[in-house]
Amino acid sequence: MFTLAEAPRGRPLRIVDVQGREGVRRRLFALGFHKDDLIEVNSHGILRGPLLIKNLTSDSSVALGRGIAGKIMVDLSSDGQ
């Protein structure tokens, strides 16, 4: 298990846990980021910039700042999509 900020690009990941303050967690939930969803890191911004995350479960894309990505715990998913 590692944080989304450390995750490799282009590999299906399963969300294990969403940590952080309530407000941030709620916003992530509202944007369709939940425990057990499959996601993928599509791109990293330069100079420790944000991450472009694709949610494979709900098929939407979200840019997340590093701080927030560091609060999402993920695992490599074996079953792909």
Add this chain to the structure above:
Amino acid sequence: MDNDIPTVIFLGQPNSGKSTLFNAIAGPKALTSNFPGTSYKHTHSEVNIEGRLLNVVDLPGTYSLNPSEPAEKVILSHLFQERPDLIINVVDASILGRSLELTLELLELGFPMIIALNMVDLAEKKGIQVDPENLEKRLGVRVAPTVASHGRGLKALLEAAFFCLDNRCPLVSPHWSGDVEEEVKRLAERLPKEIIVAGNPRFTAIKLIEAEKTFCVEVLAEADPELKRDLDLIKRRIEDKRRAPAYEVIAAERHHLALKISEETSRVRRGRQRSWERRVDDIIMHPVLGYLILGLIFLAFFFLIFKIGGPLEGALLGPLARLRAFLSGWLGAGLIFHVADGLLQGIGGGAAIVLPYFVPLLFFMAFLEDLGYLARAGFLLDTFMHRIGLHGKSVSPFILGFGCNVPAVLSTRVLESRRDRVITSLLIPFIPCSARTTIVLALVAFYLGPAWALGFYFFNILLVALVGRLLSLFFRDPSPGLILEIPSLKAPSPVNMARKTYLQLKSFVKFAWPLLVGGSLVLSLLQFLGLDKVLNAAFSPLVVHGLGLPEPLGITLVFGFLRKELSLIMMLQALGVEYTNLLTVISREQILVFTVFVSFFIPCLSTFAILWKETGKKVAFLSVGLSIGVALLVSLMVRLIF
């Protein structure tokens, strides 16, 4: 509110095409334009649709209805105040699973509702086919497939809307899995009548379970300690069983139900994934190419200002000057001339100076927005925004600020935290708007060369960064960080872009133009009464000793507050020279000092007014103080260096 006219509210997640749909149905006919947001004021538009008078309301896009999030609380209270006769829930068919989460919340809320299943074309391109009839059955509400950007499906949608207005379409609240469902039911039955909101015990119960520390829970604890104890007990039972906070359990319930419904009602054909979009996105968001493209877009931006706005302005200013000359010949130099001149300067100046730059920029912004590029620019610039204590979401208000600061301040409503909104709003007045661009072009580019003008812009952006950095020192709570949806790339529809431009232009004209005209009139009268000399004398210590400029330029500062670009016109008038002979009375260094000071010294009256309205009196005056301080400092620096 008139009870005879039914209220129809458009509600949907951001990027669902809700505003496009609203504009396609009601926009051009709407009597009042809509800028909803933090204001609790009702923004209605009475429109006649197919012979029926409706009271339509376009609420800002929202992902959920969470009362602890300020922007979403506004939407909830709006819904409770309006008690809509119908909600048109706009759903993005291409991301059905996620869009339905809001739909489920609206079903819990229980107001009559129909669904506009929007962007079915995009969904099909993605290989997703949604079965509207099946979805209708599953949700128990009418579903009409639409493509708002092309005006497709509007007729069927309106038919469904009228049907539900005439026949009351009852809703069934979605049911959760066993254990959670039982707890919700138990609480709903237990609730005393007086605390039930929107006449719906179930919705109230769910919100109470979901709410963490909201005002209403605190009130509840005081008014009915026993109920509060029961609520805590119910929450604890849910939390113990699911090992997660109650709000997360409810959110997960909605999420799973929404996904389930989405899976049951849509067919996904593999292989037709939009691989080209992925490829284009890889280029747009590329660590090197992405910034190159962003740079090119900025260049296009300036190209637009210089090459389209400039000639257009010239074409409009010429006749204006002739009309003025004619008026002065006809009316003499008396009071009537000054009144007429003030009016002409206000109306004509607004048309000839602001609009040529503003309209192309608005159109270009609509293009970038509809394409989905603004969010991508936010992604690319997030890193740099972090350096000044903000994040990528502030990018689009800043870009808008190059056109005019007023809509830029309005657009800060997309920012979730008050901190980010205030910092962004304080920085926007430092963004060179089209009026200031006119001054920079006419003075710096013309008399010192284009390289100086570009340098001025570069310095200006640096200044924004510095001030931002400084401001974020005073706001100790850190920015919550970037959470920004990146919508699918879409081919923008010219009709929709034109409509958007028109609506924004309309609200600008309504808001800023009266101020421009009023300001010009006052100034004209000041001149007539000879008060300009008094003002010059009053400003003399600052203008002559501080900035090293000729005394007659004092009056231009007042003009600068009313309208930035008037400073330029009044400068020539005050110095009594033709534009081309300017260097005979004033040096290049003085021109530079003057431009710098006028650009920054105060937000213009319209910006000040919108700052006051949007962020409050304190921030508006803070902005004035900040601008004066920065302008003085920078002008003195320029004076010392050159």
